[in-house]
Amino acid sequence: xxKNLRVNKNRNNTNGIFSIKDxxxxxxxxxxxDYEKELxxxxxxxxxxxxxxLIFHGYINNKKNGLLIFEYEKTIExxxxxLIDIFSSRKSYRVDVEIFDSILDVYKKAFQNSFKRTxxxxxxxxxxxxxxxxxxxxxxxxFFKEIYKLKFKFKKWxxxxxxxxxxxxxxxxxxxxxxxxxCVLSQCDPNDLNIGIKPIILDYLxxxxxxxxxxxxxxxxxxxxxxxxxxxVYNKNEYTNHSIIIKKIDKVIFDKGKLNHFPNKKxxxxxxxxxxxxIDPLIKKMPDNYDWYEDFKNYxxxxxxxxxxxxxxxxxxxxxxxxxxxxFYNQLKINKTSQLIEVIKNL
Numbered sequence: 001x002x003k004n005l006r007v008n009k010n011r012n013n014t015n016g017i018f019s020i021k022d023x024x025x026x027x028x029x030x031x032x033x034d035y036e037k038e039l040x041x042x043x044x045x046x047x048x049x050x051x052x053x054l055i056f057h058g059y060i061n062n063k064k065n066g067l068l069i070f071e072y073e074k075t076i077e078x079x080x081x082x083l084i085d086i087f088s089s090r091k092s093y094r095v096d097v098e099i100f101d102s103i104l105d106v107y108k109k110a111f112q113n114s115f116k117r118t119x120x121x122x123x124x125x126x127x128x129x130x131x132x133x134x135x136x137x138x139x140x141x142x143f144f145k146e147i148y149k150l151k152f153k154f155k156k157w158x159x160x161x162x163x164x165x166x167x168x169x170x171x172x173x174x175x176x177x178x179x180x181x182x183c184v185l186s187q188c189d190p191n192d193l194n195i196g197i198k199p200i201i202l203d204y205l206x207x208x209x210x211x212x213x214x215x216x217x218x219x220x221x222x223x224x225x226x227x228x229x230x231x232x233v234y235n236k237n238e239y240t241n242h243s244i245i246i247k248k249i250d251k252v253i254f255d256k257g258k259l260n261h262f263p264n265k266k267x268x269x270x271x272x273x274x275x276x277x278x279i280d281p282l283i284k285k286m287p288d289n290y291d292w293y294e295d296f297k298n299y300x301x302x303x304x305x306x307x308x309x310x311x312x313x314x315x316x317x318x319x320x321x322x323x324x325x326x327x328f329y330n331q332l333k334i335n336k337t338s339q340l341i342e343v344i345k346n347l
Contacts, residue, residue: 008240012205017072024072025055032059034205035066041122041187041207042068048110048185049201075198079244084192087228087266088244100270103199107190107278111212114185115282119178122208123188126218127299128175130306135168138309147322154259154323155347162326167301174298181211181295182286190219192227193242213292216279217299223271224347225250225324226307228264233317234308254316261320263347272341280337293334301329 005024007016014029030038039057046054053071060067075081079088083103086096144165151160187194188206195201222231229250232239239245251262283292304310310321334340 006241008237010238024074026052026070026072028068029060030066030068032064032066035059035068037122037125038068038203038205038207039066041204043207044209045110045185045187045201045204045207048114049106049187050199051201051204073196073198073200073202075200076196078241081196081198082193082242083195083197083270084227084239084242084245086197087192087264087270088242088248096266097269097273099197100273103195103197104274104277106199106201107274108281110186111184111278111282114183114209115212115285116183116209117180118183118209119180120183120209120211121178122206123210123214125206126188127214127302127306130302131172131175134306134309135171138305139164139168139311143311150319150322152254152257152259152319152323154261154319154327157323157327157331159259159319159323159326162322162330164322167325167329168305171298171302175302181213182282182290182292183209184212184215184282186210186215188215188218190215191222193238211295211299212279212282213295214299217296217303219274220271220296221300221303221307223267223274224263224344225261225320226303228267229261230308230317230321234313252316252320254319259316259319259323261323261347268344268347272344275337275341275344283337293340297329297332301325 003019005017005019007014012030012034015027017024017026019025028038035057042051042054045051052073054068055071056067056069058067059065073081079085086099089096147162147164150162151158153159185208186206187201187204188208188210189203194203228245228248229252232245232249236246248264250264253260286292304321304325310318313321332343334343
């Protein structure tokens with residue numbers, strides 16, 4: 001009666017699908033700390049977002065692990081049902097935009113209803129905690145010197161003399177000096193494998209009140225380069241059941257000191273609509289003297305350098321990461337979302 005249909009083992013958890021008769025279920029086995037975070041995150045956001053139905057939660061393996069069992073979402077199948085499948089498909093843009101709008105309406109409503117200035121720690125797992133676990137282990141002195149000597153052209157920008165060590169020092173200062181920020185109730189990992197087109201939101205490890213610019217930075221980087229390039233290249237196993245994306249990977253060319261990247265057009269459309277409909281209305285609620293871009297660029301920089309170890313990447317991929325880091329962290333001066341949108345359109 002019970003059939004194990006799929007098992008995925010990764011760095012953070014073991015998950016999979018099993019069935020009892022014809023009824024499917026999705027499960028996660030996590031370490032205790034992550035189990036408690038995910039359960040708490042689920043309970044935080046379930047009233048504000050369409051989420052999977054939690055069937056069971058409890059301790060297993062003599063309380064060494066936690067188990068979560070969700071009712072399986074029937075709209076999600078192989079290469080179907082997630083936002084990533086829309087980005088990979090050949091369907092018309094008109095149909096895509098209709099799907100985008102239904103997803104963005106969920107975020108707009110949830111963000112508008114929960115927007116407030118407060119302190120938050122739930123996003124630390126994607127930012128502050130990675131200072132110790134990733135930045136301090138990934139990057140050494142020789143890499144700082146190597147980066148400073150780099151010189152190449154990326155589209156219209158000249159990339160040179162990147163002070164990587166200084167950027168890390170500024171990021172540490174930004175993330176360690178906790179303060180009240182503009183926050184929203186969110187899941188804090190809005191990647192295209194966690195957003196179903198039903199719509200439904202999956203994965204609740206970072207659920208709670210999160211800085212709006214942290215949420216924005218994560219989605220922004222996925223749309224610009226991570227979702228259609230870096231994750232596909234450096235974490236291909238994650239896409240076993242949504243593998244069409246592998247055939248749609250972004251083109252990156254590095255030749256004779258010139259670097260070019262061609263982002264997925266559908267992701268750019270989604271990102272621009274997200275900025276217009278979800279982010280911009282919240283920024284307009286902030287005081288005129290609040291520098292939202294300062295928050296955004298710090299969170300974005302952290303995402304660029306702390307998801308994968310860029311010092312271990314191929315030359316063109318390392319340079320692409322550094323180009324975006326330098327442009328958004330050092331070169332751009334942004335005050336309005338319309339300016340950011342213009343930059344995006346010209347990538």
